Amino acid sequence: TRHLIPVYIMFLYLIIYFAFASLVAGSMIASGFVIPMLVIGALMGRIYGVVLCGIFDYFGWDTQVIDPGVMAMLGGVGFFAGVSRLTTCLAVIMLEVTADLPHLLPIMCSVMVAKVAADFFVH
Helix, strand or coil, rough: CCCCCCHHHHHHHHHHHHHHHHHHCCCCCCCCCCHHHHHHHHHHHHHHHHHHHHHHHCCCCCCCCCHEEEEHHHHHHHHHHHHHCCCCCHHHHHHHHHHHHHHHHHHHHHHHHHHHHHHHHHC
């Protein structure tokens, strides 16, 4: 699935979506924060996964261990955890959304690393 959307299209969409999400969040209209945080994080994770697959292809390594879709989920969870500082609640919610128990450990690691990094840079 990594060849469905080129990286430059995802990066352009990330820049535009981030700009509009920031504009709307700072204005006086009612808007949500959950979906923009998940979309921005998922785009970052998907771009990271596709670039990592390209690097693995370049060196001739096995790329079946890397799934850009899982990277997108972990990116969305990590970005959401870094912004909102939710830990256990977010991990449980994303586990219920994905209904995939083997992804519990990567979700928890992503949430905790994002929260620790956000706490380090803010406090």
